[in-house]
Amino acid sequence: MEKTLSCVSFIARASFIQRFLPIRGSLYSVTVTVRYRDKKQEVPAGTRVGEAVRQMGLSLEGIIARVDGRLVTEDYVLKDGDTLEIISAISGG
Amino acid sequence: MRFSKCSEQAVIHLRSHRLALCGDHFTERFRDVVKKAIKSYRQLTKDDKVLVAVSGGKDSLALWDVLLDLGYDAEGLYIDLGIKKESYSDISREKAEAFARNRGAGLIISDIRKEYGMSLHAAARKNPRTLCSVCGIIKRHEMSRVALEGGYDVLATGHNLDDEAGVLLGNLLRWNLELLRRQAPRLEAWHPKLKPKVKPLCLLTERETATYAILRGIDYVYEMECPFSLNSPSIVMKEALNRIEERSPGTKLYFFKKFQRHRNLFASREEEKQKEEGAELVECGICGFPSSSDRCAFCRIMRGKRKN
Numbered sequence: 245m246e247k248t249l250s251c252v253s254f255i256a257r258a259s260f261i262q263r264f265l266p267i268r269g270s271l272y273s274v275t276v277t278v279r280y281r282d283k284k285q286e287v288p289a290g291t292r293v294g295e296a297v298r299q300m301g302l303s304l305e306g307i308i309a310r311v312d313g314r315l316v317t318e319d320y321v322l323k324d325g326d327t328l329e330i331i332s333a334i335s336g337g
Numbered sequence: 338m339r340f341s342k343c344s345e346q347a348v349i350h351l352r353s354h355r356l357a358l359c360g361d362h363f364t365e366r367f368r369d370v371v372k373k374a375i376k377s378y379r380q381l382t383k384d385d386k387v388l389v390a391v392s393g394g395k396d397s398l399a400l401w402d403v404l405l406d407l408g409y410d411a412e413g414l415y416i417d418l419g420i421k422k423e424s425y426s427d428i429s430r431e432k433a434e435a436f437a438r439n440r441g442a443g444l445i446i447s448d449i450r451k452e453y454g455m456s457l458h459a460a461a462r463k464n465p466r467t468l469c470s471v472c473g474i475i476k477r478h479e480m481s482r483v484a485l486e487g488g489y490d491v492l493a494t495g496h497n498l499d500d501e502a503g504v505l506l507g508n509l510l511r512w513n514l515e516l517l518r519r520q521a522p523r524l525e526a527w528h529p530k531l532k533p534k535v536k537p538l539c540l541l542t543e544r545e546t547a548t549y550a551i552l553r554g555i556d557y558v559y560e561m562e563c564p565f566s567l568n569s570p571s572i573v574m575k576e577a578l579n580r581i582e583e584r585s586p587g588t589k590l591y592f593f594k595k596f597q598r599h600r601n602l603f604a605s606r607e608e609e610k611q612k613e614e615g616a617e618l619v620e621c622g623i624c625g626f627p628s629s630s631d632r633c634a635f636c637r638i639m640r641g642k643r644k645n
Contacts, residue, residue, distance in 0.1 A: 305579035308349075308547050315348035315551060317357060333547040334499070334575050335394055335562055 287322065294318030297330060306334045349548050353587035360552045367549045371403050371537050378522035378597075380535035381491055387411040388489040388532075390480050391436070391444075393429030395550040395557045396495030398436050400538050402553055404493065405440055411493070412443035416479045418472060419449060419456030422564040429558050436555065445487065447479045453639045460638050468565055471638055478635035481626060484532040496536040499543040502589040503574035505596055517603040520596075528618070528627040542589065543575075 287296045293309045293316055309316050310329040322328060345359030358366060375381050387404060391397040391413040404411040415433040420426040430446070437444035450456050457475060461468040484492045501520070508516045524534040538546060550557050566572070581588050620626065621633035628634070 303576065303579040303583050304352075305542070305544060305582045306576065308544055308551070310551075315360070315548060317347050317350040319350075331547065331559060333395075333543040334572060334579075335396070335543065335566070 289322055289324050289326075291322050292318065293320045293322065293328065296322065296328060300330065302330065302332075306332060308333055348552065349545070351545070353582070353590055363545075364549065364552055367541065367545060368403055368407065370540050371400075372407065374522060374537050374540045375535075378535070378539075380523045380537055381409060381493070383408065385409070385490040386488065387491050387493050388445075388480070388484045388487065389413050389493045390476070390495070391415050391433045392495070393432035393558045394495070395555070395559060396497050396500075396538060396543070396546045398432070398495075398555050398557050399546045399550045399553070400493060400495040401436065401442070402440070402555060403549075404537070405442060412445065412487075412489075413437055414445045414447065414480065414483050416476055417446060417448040417450070418475065420458070420564065421456070423561060425561065425564055428561070432556055432558050445483055447483060449475060449479070449639075455639065464638050466638075469569065472565075474634050474638060478624070478626065478633070481531055482624070485530055489532060492532050492534045494534060494536055495538055495546070497538045497541055497543050497546050498589055498593060499575050499578070500571070501536070501539050502578050502593050503571050505593060506574045506578060507570060514603055518600070518605065521600065522597065530620075530626055539593070540590065 285300060287299060293311070294304060297304055297307055297309065297318065304318055308331050309318070309320070310331070311320060311322070311326050313329075343359055343362065345361070347357035348360045349363055350357045356366075381387060387409050389397065389401045389404060389411050391401055393415070401411060401413055413433060413436075415430055417426050417430050433444060434446075436442075449460075453460075457468065457472055460475065461471040464471055466474075480492055483489075501522075505517075505520060507513075508520065522536050522539045526533050541549075547559070578589055578592075618627045618629060619631060621628040621636055622631045623636040624633060626633055626635075
């Protein structure tokens with residue numbers, strides 16, 4: 245069966261490197277883990293939430309985003325140690 | 338992104354309205370939009386006894402929450418279809434019961450296994466219809482039955498703008514004129530045993546109802562969906578519309594509102610109307626609800642096995 249993105253939550257976590265090596269540039273990365281279907285994706289710190297969402301192949305219109313449990317808009321810049329949760333708002337039936 | 342009015346951090350960016358709002362202002366706006374829909378489409382009066390169909394999801398619980406806050410006499414109805422897959426029915430029922438407890442609101446549970454002796458799955462196995470079609474027939478029947486038996490004036494459902502725009506697109510793509518005629522924010526009762534059906538969230542997107550539910554601390558089923566709805570046509574339509582909305586904000590709202598304004602374009606021609614009005618309806622010999630034959634679709638599926 246073809247998988248869909250409905251009702252999927254994604255979690256973005258700061259990687260080990262990002263947490264413990266305070267160096268700038270591309271080594272700052274955020275690991276994005278798709279909780280529901282076990283997908284993983286990395287985005288660098290400094291990425292805006294909107295970019296991270298689009299990189300996941302999702303539409304901003306169909307999701308809401310939380311960083312450390314707090315609702316944020318698409319222009320929020322992901323920082324070292326942030327946890328991004330993307331919740332699908334689309335329901336079917 | 339900051340909200341200019343109060344300098345609080347914005348929690349949602351409504352591109353179609355060029356608005357970024359903080360939690361408090363968004364919640365206030367959400368209620369205002371519901372009030373606007375109720376007023377514009379003459380959905381409810383303060384004297385109405387409202388039955389809210391709740392599924393445990395964000396839309397129906399958000400609707401119930403906002404109707405209670407707006408002072409409506411609103412009670413909930415949860416239809417337990419006995420879906421065992423991923424414990425879907427048990428989990429969603431718990432969410433509806435927890436909400437009712439927290440708000441001190443009345444909740445009616447219609448458990449079809451207890452009422453009729455079979456689950457949705459068992460009913461669908463004995464029927465050539467698809468499972469989703471059987472589910473729709475059962476839910477519509479139970480909503481009508483409970484609304485009638487409980488003396489409710491109106492039945493409210495949590496259909497939102499995405500639901501309405503998605504259904505509209507699907508019906509247009511298939512040029513289903515009969516369904517296009519019937520798609521309205523308030524459906525009048527066409528039989529004395531039926532109640533009017535209203536959709537007070539029809540001007541709000543799913544993203545808005547999810548945001549409202551989270552801000553209000555409503556514990557809804559958000560990490561799972563009906564296990565049978567994956568890949569459903571309604572999701573395909575919604576995703577397509579969201580792609581368009583992203584490029585052209587406001588399209589969904591415009592699409593729905595303009596359709597409502599011009600819905601009479603799809604009205605029956607005179608001879609069709611006469612034919613429709615002339616179509617004989619009888620009352621089902623088992624449940625008594627209007628039907629085109631002596632046994633309604635629901636009773637044919639459930640075999641009229643209601644206990645008690």
